[in-house]
Amino acid sequence: MQWKSAPLVLAVLAGLLTFGCGGDQAAPPDGPPPDDTIPYQNLSRYGFFSDPVAQTPAPGVLPYEVVSVLFADGAGKLRFLVVPPGGQIHFDPSGRWTFPDGTTIIKTFYFDRDLRDPQAGWRLLETRLLMLRGGTWSAYTYIWDDAQTQATRWVAGRTLHVTQVGTDGQPLTFDYRVPSTDQCKTCHAQDTVAVPLGPRTRQLNRTHDYGQGPVNQLDAFAQMGLFDSAIPAPSTLDKLSDPAGTDALDRRARSYLDANCAHCHNAAGTASNTGLKLNWETTTPVDLGVCRRPVAAGHGSGNLLFDVVPGQPDQSIVVYRMRSTDPSIKMPQLPTLTSDGFGTQLVSDWIAALPAMTCQ
């Protein structure tokens, strides 16, 4: 046990130094506080990953993918679900699933180091957790250090400077914004209560390879006993379209809007006051923005009069705001810093293809 004493001494010294310098949190006299209460300060403390840097999930940590991805300034994302042993998810074919207490949903954001070479690895940016404890979902954010050795909890949000080798071999440098923990709720709150957004039937109704070839994720979850009842055949269930896929334009655009806008723009979301509802279920044209006058857009309207003018994307506020990077104009408001060219084009194409009509 002798080998342990040196780090211990160092730890105590570090604690004293912190105390002597008057750091924001005075350390207790017996050393730095043990990282033993949730939320942990260090991501690795949870044991979600057998290799955190490689993002290799530990047993019981289930990777999954969504059909329609939320644009995150081009960052790649890895998603995992941890259902506590014995816990089961109450399946809902169209609404939100009900998860057992103790569930954690994990999302890690990264950029490839070299766009020419996938083998060059990634730079991990942040790992976000949504943890359901005592009936309440709480969000915790962990930011990866530059050395990529550990991810530490951070509450306030931070701008990270990212460098990447572009397809032309030249370095690309840009900023990436980690939202504050409170900002998580701006998107995740439905009627002011935080809920998971991605893991639901229409988003998970797709294939994933759990090691034995591609299988439908819902079938895989069911076979693992994760649902509290038998589920219908996935082919009969609701499913979004891949916005970059080959389905009909209307389905692809509506799938994009559902994943990228509807967390706020639905009857219970943060933008409920606008009356603009871009969720998958919406069918009423004015709710989808057709000839809808904005109510609280201010100069976000770009001097345009209607959210969506069928046939005229350039006259539609929705497109104007998707193109913008001005924080007071851009949509979504959080947390991206850039405009999603692909998504903006898709929504433009969708509006252009709507039967033209005159808004008044």
Added chain:
Amino acid sequence: MRLQRGCLNALGLRLLALLALAAGTLSSCSEDEDFRGCTTVLPLHPDPTGNHDTIQGALGNAQPGQVICFHEGVYKLHDELTLTTSGVELRGSNTEVGTVLDFDGQQSGANGLSVTADHFKLTRITVMNTAGDAVRVDKSDDVTFSFVTVTWKGPSSQNGAYGLYPVESHHVIIDHCKVSFASDAGIYVGQSDHVIVRQSEALHNVAGIEIENTTDAEVVDNYAHDNVGGILVFNLPNLPVKDGKRAKVHGNRVLNNNQQSFAAPGSIVSMVPSGTGMLVLSTDFNELHNNTVAGNQSVGLAVISYLLIGRSDYMTDMQYDLYPQGNYIHDNQFSHNGYNPQDVALVLAAGIGMHTVPDLLWDGYVDAMRTDPSLRNCFQANTGSFVFMDAQNRFHAPSTDIAPYTCTGTALPAVTW
């Protein structure tokens, strides 16, 4: 500032201050700043990132019941602040210098401060130069703004739309606040209920104070001046919270709201002509009384229907009530309004053969299907001139005779809860 410099000159106090600052607790000049009741006092950093880390860190770790206090001085910020914990007060310095949150150069977030939290108090803080709305409070219950100032550098359509912006909220008090240069409404209460706006000042905004799709609001003893429009009570179609009503607007001074408009074209306030004192649009059972309304060049008070403004989007909202009904407008002092009507006010005046607009205007739209006497708009004991425009009959028989519309309406009690 004066006392701070004094403190810093004293070596002993300076050392104490450094130690205190280093310990992250109270800083130098607590003899001037009163932090009684504060659970946290946030140090002032020279850089926006430092301030954001400190403030957002405190908001993110806040517990119900906490009072988070600020020093005097300017906290520069480049990113939105967000609070989602209920029962928290943010309190600025009590000194004459006060606390300023300056978002000049804001890089992320559509608001300065975004709040979704019940039992929230914002006290004695100035919020400046936000990219978008200054303080938005969403879906919250029991919200108090007191002695809060919001401003931008000057009139610009690029300023944030709203200064103080409670929306879909309940039990809101805005007391002794001051908002200027908002590109839409300085004090904007939207889709809320039980709201008191009192002893506040709105100037150089497009709309000074706007109560929209809101029920049971009391707007009392405010000073709205030099806006495009002073006090607006609106109901708009196609919104989730409908049928706002019963605003009690009284004791306000609504003077010289002749600012040239800098609203974004297309917004509802862009239709408000420069020089509008008060406007009641398609909303019912409001009581506007004992206000002083003077020097507004287009009109003192207009009671109008959404039909007058030439939009047809109400057709997609079957529940929308187009007609302002049961409003009781009495004992207001009007003088020298409508002397130089602008934009749509000029057009309307010309339409009824007038060069100027009377103090008090009712467009005359009524719901022919509903003739209950309680739905009459009553005008009583106001000083100043009047016009009934007969818009419903294509302005066929406008009249300046107020006698047919003089009646005693329904007075509203003060808003309490």
